[in-house]
Amino acid sequence: MAVYGIGNPLIDFLCYADESDIEELSLHKGTMLLIDEGKRSEILERMRERNKTISCGGSCPNTMVTLRMLGIETTLAGGVGDDEYGEMYRRRLRENSVKDETVSFPAATGTSIILLTQDRERTMNTFLGANRLYDAGKVNARSASEAELFYFTGYMWDTEAQKSAVRKALEIAKENDVKVAFDLADPFAVGRYRQDFLDLVSNYCDIVFANSEEARFLFNNYDAYECCRSMGKLCSIAVVKNGKNGSYISDHGQMTEIPLYGSTKPIDTTGAGDTYAAGFLYGYVKGFSSAVSGRIASFLAGEIVAQMGAQFPSERMEEIKRKINQLI
Numbered sequence: 001m002a003v004y005g006i007g008n009p010l011i012d013f014l015c016y017a018d019e020s021d022i023e024e025l026s027l028h029k030g031t032m033l034l035i036d037e038g039k040r041s042e043i044l045e046r047m048r049e050r051n052k053t054i055s056c057g058g059s060c061p062n063t064m065v066t067l068r069m070l071g072i073e074t075t076l077a078g079g080v081g082d083d084e085y086g087e088m089y090r091r092r093l094r095e096n097s098v099k100d101e102t103v104s105f106p107a108a109t110g111t112s113i114i115l116l117t118q119d120r121e122r123t124m125n126t127f128l129g130a131n132r133l134y135d136a137g138k139v140n141a142r143s144a145s146e147a148e149l150f151y152f153t154g155y156m157w158d159t160e161a162q163k164s165a166v167r168k169a170l171e172i173a174k175e176n177d178v179k180v181a182f183d184l185a186d187p188f189a190v191g192r193y194r195q196d197f198l199d200l201v202s203n204y205c206d207i208v209f210a211n212s213e214e215a216r217f218l219f220n221n222y223d224a225y226e227c228c229r230s231m232g233k234l235c236s237i238a239v240v241k242n243g244k245n246g247s248y249i250s251d252h253g254q255m256t257e258i259p260l261y262g263s264t265k266p267i268d269t270t271g272a273g274d275t276y277a278a279g280f281l282y283g284y285v286k287g288f289s290s291a292v293s294g295r296i297a298s299f300l301a302g303e304i305v306a307q308m309g310a311q312f313p314s315e316r317m318e319e320i321k322r323k324i325n326q327l328i
Contacts, residue, residue: 002073003281004147004178006139006165007060008131008155009078009102010112011085013044014053014270014308017115021046022123029117032124032186034158040127043113055309056092057112059153059185062274062310063281066300068098069317070282070324075099075143077165079134081109086130096314103138105130114270120305122270128159135161136168144172151281154185154214157193170204181207181284183277190217198234207237207284209277215240224248229255237290239297241276247298251290258294262302271310276301288328295327 022029025043035043056065064074076093080086080102086109093100110129114122144150150173156162173180182205184190190197190210197218201208208231210218215227224242231238232250241247246260266272279300283293303320304310312320 003149004075005060005064005151006077008058010058010110012057013113015050030121063278066278077101079130081130085109105133136164144169145176149179151181153183154189179206183209184214187213190214202234205235209239211241249290256291261299266305272301275304
């Protein structure tokens with residue numbers, strides 16, 4: 001099964017920050033904030049003397065890269081700049097054999113400055129750059145129609161251009177019986193577009209991912225289990241991740257609780273949700289039950305938070321695949 005994703009290719013700048021940095025920069029810890037070039041410069045200037053790790057990221061791209069490393073064919077569409085970071089990104093896709101349908105624009109490649117505090121929480125400050133220019137006219141209708149699953153995240157709803165691209169892909173998916181998976185992505189995104197997201201879940205989506213905070217915003221309920229039940233009434237498969245308490249899955253109304261795998265003291269939570277989605281979709285594509293897919297997802301998320309960065313190094317994949325086989 002081939003998976004087609006539309007997302008935001010971003011270059012991640014990862015560095016440690018103090019609580020005072022978060023406060024004095026007027027940031028909301030643990031969320032994603034869209035920033036302009038001025039704010040981007042302000043944050044980078046404050047972090048100028050800190051050690052930084054630079055890598056390729058972005059929520060949907062992280063999922064597509066991880067799926068491909070696990071052996072599933074994936075395609076990534078989105079916007080990059082005609083600059084060194086755009087070429088760096090495309091090189092990363094080639095190295096991982098992800099089909100590259102990114103479009104190059106005369107703009108800066110998007111970046112995300114990820115600040116990690118002592119509690120290992122990450123605060124993402126995203127400058128969309130060239131991503132803002134990707135619209136419905138850039139969608140490859142053939143790729144979208146020939147895929148067996150289309151994947152996107154709630155981050156795409158922050159610009160009208162990208163929203164139009166996703167809506168076009170959703171219509172193509174509906175016309176061609178392509179399955180659709182959607183990750184709500186961020187509590188603030190859910191807060192901004194709650195009714196839109198409810199409509200998407202109800203009318204287009206087969207699989208939906210949320211964490212407990214996103215689910216709370218969607219259903220106005222602090223109980224992750226009940227949120228999963230509610231979401232499971234709107235789509236075939238609903239997944240609510242509940243932090244250290246594991247996750248819940250509703251598969252056609254049948255509820256399953258998935259335990260947490262891996263460390264309860266993560267090094268870096270960047271990409272945990274993206275990697276969970278990759279693990280679950282891997283199991284789904286392979287035809288495994290939701291319970292097995294959930295265990296794979298939880299295991300992979302536990303592995304990614306034990307390292308810096310949101311994508312696995314290629315040299316770890318054989319070991320990871322062996323461990324996945326033990327969960328099946």
